[in-house]
Amino acid sequence: MPIAQLRGAAGRAGICWRSGESREGPRGHPVGGDQQQGIPVPELGREVTFQERFNSHRFPAPTVIVVFAVVCFSLARVPAAEPGSHWSFVVPRRQTPPAVQDGAWPRNAIDRFVLRRIEEAGLRPAGEADRRTLIRRLSLDLLGLPPTIGEVDAFLADRRPGAYHRLVDRLLDSPRFGERLALQWMDAARYADTHGYHEDYNRDMWPWRDWVIAALNDNMPFDQFTIEQLAGDLLPGATSRQVVATGFNRNHGVTASGISEEYRVEYVLDRVRTTATTWMGLTIGCAQCHEHKYDPVSQEEFYSFFAYFNSVTDKGVENRPGNVDPLVEVVPLGQQAIETRLAGVIKSLEARRARRFEGVGDRVAAWERALAKQPGRRGVVEGPLLVHCRLDERDGQPVSTGSPGKPATVQGQAKWVKARVAGGLELDGRSSLVLGDVAGFERTDAFSYGAWVNPSSGGAIVARMDDAADYRGWDVFVSGRRVEVHLIHQWPGNAVHLISKASLPSDRLTHVFVTYDGSSRSAGVALYFDGKRQEVNVTRDRLTGSIRTARPLHIGRRNPSGFLKGTIDDVRIYPRQLKPEEVAVLAGTDGLDEILAVAAEKRTRSQRETLQRTYLALHDQEYRRLSEQRDRRRRELDALKKNRPTVMVMQDLKMPRRSFVLLRGQYDQHGAEVKPGVPGFLPGLPAGAPANRLGLARWLVDPSHPLTARVAVNRLWQLSFGSGLVETAEDFGTQGQPPSHPRLLDWLATEYIRRGWDTKSLLRLIVTSATYRQSSRSTPALRERDPANRLLARATRYRLPAELIRDHALASGGLLVEQIGGPSVRPYQPAGLWKETSNRGYVQDHGVALYRRSFYTYWKRSVPPPNMFALDAPTRETCTVRRQRTNTPLMALVLLNDPTFVEAARSLAGLVLGEKKAGIDGRIQHLFQRVTARVPEQEELSELQRLLADQLARYRRDPAAAGALLKVGESARDQRLDPAEHAAWTVLASVVLNLDEAITRE
Secondary structure (H helix, E strand, C coil), rough: CCCHHHHHHHHHCCCCCCCCCCEHHHHHEEECCCCCCCCCCCCCCCCHHHHHHHCCCCCCCCHHHHHHHHHHHHHCCCCCCCCCHHHHHHHCCCCCCCCCCCCCCCCHHHHHHHHHHHHHHHCCCCCCCCCHHHHHHHHHCCCCCCCCCHHHHHHHCCCCCCHHHHHHHHCCCCCHHHHHHHHHHHHHHCCCCCCCCCCECCCCHHHHHHHHHHHHHHHCCCCHHHHHHHHHCCCCCCCCCHHHHHHHHHCCEEHHHHHHHHHHHHHHHHHHHHHHHHHCCCCHHHHHHCCCCCCCCCCCCHHHHHHHCCEEEECCCCCCCCCCCCCEECCCCCHHHHHEEEEEEHHHHHHHHHHHCCCCCHHHHHHHHHHHCCCCCCCCCCCCEEEEEEECCCCCEEEEECCCCCCCCEEECEEEEEECCEEEEEEECEEEEEEEEECCCCCCCCCEEEEEEEEEEEEEEEEEEEECCCCCCEEEEECCCCEEEEEECCCCCEEEEEEEECCCCCCCEEEEEEEEECCCCCHHEEEECCCCEEEEEEEEECCCCCCCCCCCCCCCCCCCCCCCCCEEEEEEEEEECCCHHHHHHHHCCCCCCHHHHHCCCHHCCCHHHHHHHHHHHHHHHHHHHHHHHHHHHHHHHHHHHCCCEECCCCCCCCCCCEEEEEEHCCCCEEEEEEECCCCCCCCCCCCCCCHHHHHHHHHHCCCCCCCHHHHHHHHHHHHHHHCCCCCCCCCCCCCCCCCCHHHHHHHHHHHHCCCCCCCCHHHHHHHHCCCCCCCCCCCCCHHHHHCCCCCCCCCCCCCCCHHHCCCCCCHHCCCECCCCCCCCCCCCCCCHHHHHCCCCCCCCCCHHHHHECCHHHHCCCCCHHCCCCCCCCCCCCCCCCCEEEEEEHHHHHHHHHHHHHHHHHHHHHHHHHHHCHHHHHHHHHHHHHHHHHCCCCCHHHHHHHHHHHHHHHHHHHHHHHHHHHHHHCCCCCCCCHHHHHHHHHHHEEEEEHCCCCCCEEC
């Protein structure tokens, strides 16, 4: 058994871990005990139990281990608690704040409960912390970030009444608040960016994370926060955001191999354990294989609870990366505003086009009269025409390309024939036209191209492509009478490729035309047959490299392959994206001939509108400009919509799946059938409650539930004080620690409900209390009497969580990027670490992604972020509601050597050197204050001066070492700074960032 577990078990058994240490403090009061508030202590006049005799004796260390083994054996045989006999299984009653001797100290009701315990122990509370400590404490607790020097100075200067409360309100209103509170929720929800298990594929659950941030910033009531996450999909008329919220219970791992039903059942079991721990603080999972040994939960009741989650439509084994069903599309944080703005712009452009459309009648009539005088085809597409090969020539004549002096060259035995528009060219599968260095488009250019064609075998209609360079270039290609479009940088990994679903007719020429918008996406490519846009299958849609090639433009082949056999006519290439109306004109399918054949007064409304639209598309520059702007905005909007992420959510089968007691917890060993239900020792479901997750969620937040509110306020207390009133936040059962202040816990639980489950309101109450505002300074006597500070006679001092330590360094160094939401990022990490556990290497991000808050760091379950894992971050493989705190040498090595912390020190040094402070002392004070929110004392200042002098001398002697140090990290360095001086200050900054005070919440 690990040492930490031994200590925890020993504590629960009432045995002191250290030799010679008793659980009783001075005056006979147990440490952390409270006779007035129901903590069990021996009473005079009754028989002392076996365990109480243990608590009153001192044992040498070897004896402790032996006794511990005996107690563990006896605990294993203790029967489960009877319903109603345990404090947390009883509905909390509204408590009256007790009377206290020092009536001047309390600031609100919380303080009366705390002071009563302190006074009963014969102690006094600590004085109030100084203002610098308070603003730093509040900023770290509520935002997870240190205050800036400006914020500290402003708070110190605000001497008006209510300055502290205004500070609290400002912090609670900050968008950073949601990120801070969401951090502990990610642990509870076992959030990660991979599936876990041996393949540990990527997934995208960050849209659910964004939902959590927004809900917390919006101060969504906790009961609603609960219902939407457990059953948002089952709410009547559920919105997309309510469905996204159910991602909470899709954060479990997903395996890529194994027996599908076995793992599907494991996912359900995980949801049961996670839900019970998160909302009820119960170790209900202990009843999976047998009756719970300590809490009154039977195996049958466990599987009744299991039944609520057993009808989700997900599968057990999913051997693929990415999100797996059930899932929904999501509009990310911030993107909704962009989409709404684009939709508004499109609507405005449409209105302006409509006004242009309405005022065009006279010009259309004049155009129609002019058309009547023109013989033959009347449609004309205006604008630059880069290539136009009419192919009306005869043998021996130069082939015109539309550019004087630049004829095309016929290679092979081509035959001139009658075609669609006068003459055409019949290619024999070995002949082609070479047009030279023309139409050398880049992937970001918009262009259009095509021809009339009737192929008898496949090949390129038009192409500028280099087969030998991984087919770099572009073409339109016939393959088995289907038409393919290629835009290629490197085939097949970096290309756009689409294929028509329809085939070309074999008995006639077809007008085949391609338009492209320069977006490098398949969505920007349109393929037309005879003026009608075709449905296509997209096989490649990743184009990031150049499509430009030195090979010439060809008609009838690529270079050197892809010869076309068949007839081709009227080849055109435009250096812009043509409109559908323009393509229809080229194909002769715009309907103009039929419309013009009808007398004007007899035309239908549709015919009149088609005539007007065709005129505007061909001849009205303003209309075309508006159309192009609209189409560009539409493409932007379509791209946003197409790139919307998905998120895995909950979705139940139409017919609920039958549930059974699983004998010995085995997935395929069915016992008695069970229906959805809750443990019998807790209040029952209200009459008419649906037998689904929605009924369960509403039951959890019913005011009569004895656990939910207690568990929730205990975690808020843990956030504010480092430890909950119930230290074992994960276990409110009989094996958990009893509350240090039971009456206060009940008062907070009922107050939370009374305030409408208002989280910000309750946190405001907690952090404005005199209890919270105490100094962390202690005396030897107080530390001896209450080493764990369970009496709360002072503020608790503890190391910051891993993410806050990293963010603190980035913020102090001026590197932190405070962007909210979005996909996870991949900052610095030791090379090859992922390769140890999978065949997929780590691809580090660059730029601003390196400096996002640690909350957004990519979380791979099998290899959590190593610098934060070393600082006690969990793996997120299971639900965690209380992080461990350990001390190891590896932590110091991370803080001294990890690139993020070295770069933060370098950046901090650069900021200080760039400040116009008077002399070395002023700069040191400024640096120290950025990190600790206070100025150094004289002794500290002297030590730092000596360190700086030593380091400066060292780097003057060894400029190569200075250069190596300053190269750590990708952020730019001010090259005007002297390298030796900058390196010396970097070491000084690193030392300050590594101070105990820097990584500690005072």
